[in-house]
Amino acid sequence: MNRSEVIYNLAQLLGCEAYQDEPMSKHTTFKIGGKADAYIKADSLTSLVELLKECRSSDVDYLVLGNGSNVLVSDDGYRGAVIRLDGDFRKISLIDDTTVYCGAGATLASLCKFALNCGLSGLEFAWGIPGSVGGAVFMNAGAYGGEMKDVVFCVNHLDAEFNLGRCEKDELDFGYRTSVYRRNGCIITGAFLRLKKDDPKDIRARMEDYMGRRSDKQPLEYPSAGSVFKRPEGAFAGALIEQCGLKGHCHGGAQVSDKHAGFIINKSNATANDVKSLIREVQTKVFDDTGYDLECELIIL
Numbered sequence: 634m635n636r637s638e639v640i641y642n643l644a645q646l647l648g649c650e651a652y653q654d655e656p657m658s659k660h661t662t663f664k665i666g667g668k669a670d671a672y673i674k675a676d677s678l679t680s681l682v683e684l685l686k687e688c689r690s691s692d693v694d695y696l697v698l699g700n701g702s703n704v705l706v707s708d709d710g711y712r713g714a715v716i717r718l719d720g721d722f723r724k725i726s727l728i729d730d731t732t733v734y735c736g737a738g739a740t741l742a743s744l745c746k747f748a749l750n751c752g753l754s755g756l757e758f759a760w761g762i763p764g765s766v767g768g769a770v771f772m773n774a775g776a777y778g779g780e781m782k783d784v785v786f787c788v789n790h791l792d793a794e795f796n797l798g799r800c801e802k803d804e805l806d807f808g809y810r811t812s813v814y815r816r817n818g819c820i821i822t823g824a825f826l827r828l829k830k831d832d833p834k835d836i837r838a839r840m841e842d843y844m845g846r847r848s849d850k851q852p853l854e855y856p857s858a859g860s861v862f863k864r865p866e867g868a869f870a871g872a873l874i875e876q877c878g879l880k881g882h883c884h885g886g887a888q889v890s891d892k893h894a895g896f897i898i899n900k901s902n903a904t905a906n907d908v909k910s911l912i913r914e915v916q917t918k919v920f921d922d923t924g925y926d927l928e929c930e931l932i933i934l
Contacts (some may be wrong), residue, residue: 636693637670640714642689643691650674650719657706657715660698662763664856665905666706669715676720678797680820685795685820685884687694688714694934697820699765700740703772703858705933707870708905718767722822727751731828737767737821741774744826745840754831755784758841761847763859767821771814772930777843782807784826810863855898860928861912862895870927871895874915877922886909911932 637653638757644651647783651673673912688695694713698704718738725747733753733810735744739764745760758779762769770788773781786802806813814821847853862870874880874894880903881891889911890896897911 635670636691637685637712637714637801639691639877640673640684640687640695641671644671644673644680644684647680647683647724649676649680649684655715656700660715660717661701661704661855661858661904663701663705663858664899665708665761665908667708667710667905669706669711669713671714671716672717673717674717675722676766678721681716681718681722681807681820681822682791682795684714685791688874689795699768700763702762702764703930703932705905705908705931707934714863718822720822722767728825732831733826735766735826736868737770737820739766740764740767740908741766748828749833749836749840752830753828754781754836754839755826755828757836757843757887760840761844766824770821770824771812772810774810775813777846778853779784782812784828784921786827787825788814788821789823790814790821793818806885811883844859849894852892852898853889854895855900857896857898858889858931860895861897861931862915863928863929863930865925865927868923868925869895873919873923873927874898875913879915879918880913882914884908886912887911889915890932 634689634756641651641740642688652670654668655672656668662891671875675684696715698717722736722738725739728734740783741759741762741764744766745756748756758777758821762774769781792797792798871894879889882889883908887907888898920926
């Protein structure tokens with residue numbers, strides 16, 4: 634029995650949905666990635682902690698995954714356990730008139746719909762972002778002038794020893810596509826958000842406006858991981874890439890979108906190596922032609 638099998642067997646004992654040799658292409662928005670030794674849906678805080686402790690004691694690498702929307706998994710897969718936050722981690726509840734608690738495994742789409750149904754404004758910018766709430770907090774996701782830092786005021790987590798902890802607003806250290814969670818080694822389990830009461834008709838109109846803009850400008854018809862590069866100071870990554878003549882440029886099955894040059898799409902059965910090679914080509918060309926050093930927003934495993 635290999636070490637990952639121990640985690641798989643524990644997951645089954647805990648009543649978690651679990652798979653061995655699971656293709657990660659099925660669990661990322663890029664539709665790319667080899668097999669993970671074990672893929673487990675942790676449906677409660679208790680099962681998550683048990684799984685993480687066993688991973689550590691058995692010396693098994695683990696990855697806690699949200700919606701797989703900002704991740705590129707190697708063609709060789711993942712040697713260890715991928716743990717998807719499911720069940721209780723997807724629940725959303727109204728704490729008071731304007732406060733919402735949301736599990737880290739919930740999608741931003743489900744959170745936006747919940748807020749709309751409650752007549753709560755502040756999350757319209759997130760409508761159409763394909764990530765999980767935990768991932769959105771982790772990277773301070775944003776669009777159209779809004780960011781998670783504008784609405785999140787408290788985050789629950791497991792610390793490095795898998796004990797329950799919490800970061801309040803002034804400890805979250807939100808910045809452009811970053812937060813304290815990029816550095817502190819904690820696992821986000823849920824977030825508290827403070828929103829504002831508004832007419833659901835007005836909220837829906839703003840959501841539809843933002844979704845319309847996304848559809849017009851972004852290659853939503855192809856698998857991708859969203860914007861690949863962070864916005865460099867004083868410029869825009871997509872504009873720089875287009876300026877360098879790279880719009881539509883391909884490497885294997887991966888392509889710089891001819892709709893929005895800030896996106897790399899899985900045009901035709903792309904591999905992770907196709908995407909990585911194309912990223913390096915873009916970075917080299919943009920640096921040579923403009924002097925800008927594009928930094929990846931995408932997390933490459």
